[in-house]
Amino acid sequence: MAELADEAMEVEFDTVASWTEQAVRALGPEHAVPAGCRGSGSESALRWLADGMDLSTGSRVLDDGAGVGGPAGWLAAERGVRPVCAEPMVGAVRAASHLFGLPAVVATAQQLPFADASFDAAWCLGVLCTIPDKPAALAELRRVLTPGGRVGLLVFAAVRELTGPQPDGNTFPTVEELPGLLAAAGFALDATGQADLSDSPAEWTERADAVDAEIERRHGHDERWALAQEQSGRVGRLLADGALVPWLGLATAR
Numbered sequence: 225m226a227e228l229a230d231e232a233m234e235v236e237f238d239t240v241a242s243w244t245e246q247a248v249r250a251l252g253p254e255h256a257v258p259a260g261c262r263g264s265g266s267e268s269a270l271r272w273l274a275d276g277m278d279l280s281t282g283s284r285v286l287d288d289g290a291g292v293g294g295p296a297g298w299l300a301a302e303r304g305v306r307p308v309c310a311e312p313m314v315g316a317v318r319a320a321s322h323l324f325g326l327p328a329v330v331a332t333a334q335q336l337p338f339a340d341a342s343f344d345a346a347w348c349l350g351v352l353c354t355i356p357d358k359p360a361a362l363a364e365l366r367r368v369l370t371p372g373g374r375v376g377l378l379v380f381a382a383v384r385e386l387t388g389p390q391p392d393g394n395t396f397p398t399v400e401e402l403p404g405l406l407a408a409a410g411f412a413l414d415a416t417g418q419a420d421l422s423d424s425p426a427e428w429t430e431r432a433d434a435v436d437a438e439i440e441r442r443h444g445h446d447e448r449w450a451l452a453q454e455q456s457g458r459v460g461r462l463l464a465d466g467a468l469v470p471w472l473g474l475a476t477a478r
């Protein structure tokens with residue numbers, strides 16, 4: 225079971241990351257951010273989180289579980305910072321580095337290769353739900369932030385019991401348990417919200433769809449594409465049912 229979950233995660237977050245990089249190279253750099261933000265979905269959510277993170281030029285920013293680097297690339301372009309991407313999947317780390325020219329390291333959120341208090345701010349988008357040991361990941365995030373550092377979170381969180389096929393490798397927290405998890409790790413929760421995953425500009429959606437179509441053209445015959453589609457489809461169905469919500473949080477390291 226754990227192996228199946230690992231395989232599903234590897235396909236969704238490693239193989240498809242490399243395919244995304246190839247497709248963006250074929251279609252053009254303006255496709256990189258929309259395709260790279262597939263996991264976090266909404267530009268207005270990125271904006272809300274970035275506004276709350278008290279960024280200024282020169283802020284040291286971590287993207288924890290950065291995927292292919294779309295949100296970090298967006299932050300660099302919009303807010304003039306140069307986020308460091310940390311992400312366990314090698315294909316995604318390469319994509320973040322190649323597509324956005326950002327520093328990117330292979331690392332899990334539970335074991336970040338940075339000294340204490342290395343960052344002034346961080347975000348962690350769609351990642352906590354993929355990590356069984358959430359206290360360890362949050363404690364590590366707290367460790368690498370300076371006291372007073374701000375963190376932005378997007379967490380797919382359950383509001384009721386989840387029924388139907390579940391995406392392999394995900395352990396969704398409940399909305400009720402998130403404040404306690406953050407407090408236990410040394411964060412003060414300042415604000416919460418909910419992302420609207422359908423409100424990105426039409427151009428974003430068109431470009432992300434074009435990248436998906438290009439991946440499908442190149443790899444549609446590969447069973448790993450079908451597996452990745454099934455995985456993301458399962459999350460989509462739980463969100464559409466309202467059993468899962470895209471929870472947003474802003475917190476300060478105490």
Ligand SMILES: C[S@@+](CC[C@H](N)C(=O)[O-])C[C@H]1O[C@@H](n2cnc3c(N)ncnc32)[C@H](O)[C@@H]1O
Nearest residue numbers: 237261263264289290291332333349350351354
């Ligand atoms: C839904 S994607 C989100 C990616 C990116 N943050 C975004 O918003 O586009 C979840 C990411 O979490 C990563 N991940 C899985 N396990 C992790 C862990 N233990 N530590 C850090 N990241 C992890 C996956 O490889 C994947 O890139």
